[in-house]
Amino acid sequence: MGYDLHITRAKYWPDFPMYPISLAEWVAVADEQPGMTRQREHGDIPFYEYARADGRSWILGWRDGLITIWKGHDAAAELAVVAQKLGARLVGDDEEEYHADGTSTQWSTSRPILFHRPLNVDEAAGAWEAIFERQDEDYHPWRLGPDHARHAFSAFRAFAVRDVAAADVPDADGLLYQYGGSGSDGEPVFSLSLVRQLATDSEGGLAQVECRMTFPMTEDLAALGSFHQWWFPEQPVARDAWFDTLADRPERRLLTGVTPLTFGFGTEAVC
Numbered sequence: 001m002g003y004d005l006h007i008t009r010a011k012y013w014p015d016f017p018m019y020p021i022s023l024a025e026w027v028a029v030a031d032e033q034p035g036m037t038r039q040r041e042h043g044d045i046p047f048y049e050y051a052r053a054d055g056r057s058w059i060l061g062w063r064d065g066l067i068t069i070w071k072g073h074d075a076a077a078e079l080a081v082v083a084q085k086l087g088a089r090l091v092g093d094d095e096e097e098y099h100a101d102g103t104s105t106q107w108s109t110s111r112p113i114l115f116h117r118p119l120n121v122d123e124a125a126g127a128w129e130a131i132f133e134r135q136d137e138d139y140h141p142w143r144l145g146p147d148h149a150r151h152a153f154s155a156f157r158a159f160a161v162r163d164v165a166a167a168d169v170p171d172a173d174g175l176l177y178q179y180g181g182s183g184s185d186g187e188p189v190f191s192l193s194l195v196r197q198l199a200t201d202s203e204g205g206l207a208q209v210e211c212r213m214t215f216p217m218t219e220d221l222a223a224l225g226s227f228h229q230w231w232f233p234e235q236p237v238a239r240d241a242w243f244d245t246l247a248d249r250p251e252r253r254l255l256t257g258v259t260p261l262t263f264g265f266g267t268e269a270v271c
Contacts, residue, residue: 003071003092003093004068004069004070004071004072004092004093005068005069005072005073005076005079005090005091005092005098006066006067006068006069006090006091006092006093007021007066007067007068007069007079007082007083007086007088007089007090008021008065008066008067008088008089008091009021009086009087009088009089009113009114009115010113010114010115011110011111011112011113012095012110012111013066013091013095015130015134016064016065016066016130017064017065017066017123017126017127017129017130018115018127018130018131019065019113019114019115019127020064020065020066020115020119020123020126020127021062021065021066021067021086021088022065022120022123023045023062025086026062026067026086027046029082029085029086030046030048030060030082033050033082033085035050035051035052035078036048036049036050036060036082037049037051039059045061045062045063046062047059047060047061048060048061050069050075050078050079050082052075052078056074056075058070058071058072058075058079060072060079064126065123065126067086073092073098076090076098076102076104077098077099077100077101077102079098080098080099080100081100084100087114087116088114089111089114095107097111118163118164118165119162119163119164119165120164120165121164121165121166121198121200121207121209121267122267124159124162124164124196124198124209124267125209125210125265125266125267126265127159127162128155128156128159128196128209128211128265129265131155131158131159131162132151132152132155132211132265134155135151135152135154135155135158144259144260144261144262144263145259146257146258146259147257148213148259148260148263149192149213149215149252149255149256149258149260150252150255150256152192152194152211152213152263153194153246153247153252155211156175156194156211157243159196160175160196160239160243161239164196164198164209166198166199166200167199167200167201167202167205168202169199169202170234171199171232171234172198172199173196173197173198173199173232173233174196174197174230174231174232175195175196175197175230175231175232175239175242176193176194176195176196176197176208176228176229176230176231177193177194177195177227177228177229177246178192178193178195178226178227178228178229179191179192179193179224179226179227179228179251180225180226180227180228181217181221181222181225181226182214183214183217188217188222189214189215189216189217189261190214190215190216190217190218190221190222190251191212191213191214192212192213192214192215192251192255193210193211193212193213194210194211194212195208195209195210195211196208196209196210197209197270200269204271205269205271206269206270206271207267207268207269207270208267208268208270209265209266209267210265210266210267210268211263211264211265212262212263212264212265212266213260213261213262213263213264214260214261214262214263215255215258215260215261216258216261218254220254221251221254224250224251224254227249227251229242229246
């Protein structure tokens with residue numbers, strides 16, 4: 001039996017960034033839940049305490065789309081009710097699932113995903129990184145490997161089909177593939193950037209969710225110069241065909257088996 005309990009919409013709770021519970025969704029339910037009170041805030045994120053009439057209590061914390069309850073097994077039935085209100089499930093560290101009637105189920109097969117809304121822009125980078133982790137099960141942010149470029153491109157393609165909320169304007173959701181030389185102090189590097197650009201409002205606001213990596217520069221990579229190519233749904237080229245074209249580009253071969261110098265995901269407002 002796991003030590004902690006988690007409220008999640010994912011089939012397996014470690015996948016929570018791909019299928020998050022937003023902070024707004026969590027606060028809306030927690031503020032109205034009998035027996036639940038706000039205790040303190042870490043930045044803008046509140047912690048809640050669930051207290052029973054017998055005096056026992058448990059702390060619930062939200063992080064990046066997952067709600068964790070420390071040592072919460074004795075309150076599993078009540079907490080399963082909270083999970084239901086969020087359209088989620090209550091599971092333990094070992095993936096056992098707890099129900100409102102006090103029973104539990106040991107799962108040995110994949111459970112249904114309970115996520116039924118678009119990602120928010122501020123959830124997108126975390127979801128993309130989690131998709132990448134599923135491409136490379138040995139991935140850790142501090143451990144760079146020779147397959148990062150290949151896995152990153154595969155994750156980019158998988159992330160591109162995820163529904164992300166964007167403003168209702170032309171070219172609201174686009175993809176960008178670009179590379180080129182960069183660096184300073186006589187140490188040039190080859191930068192590869194995979195971008196999903198999203199319109200955040202009707203006034204021209206844009207956010208770019210990016211997977212960016214740099215590699216040691218070689219003569220062959222330097223000879224490629226720079227390149228960028230956009231894709232938007234309004235274009236005549238289908239998204240899959242766009243990805244297929246990129247898969248045949250020469251830098252893909254040159255980066256095979258090369259460990260990046262830097263690698264990361266992030267979101268930036270560009271206007």
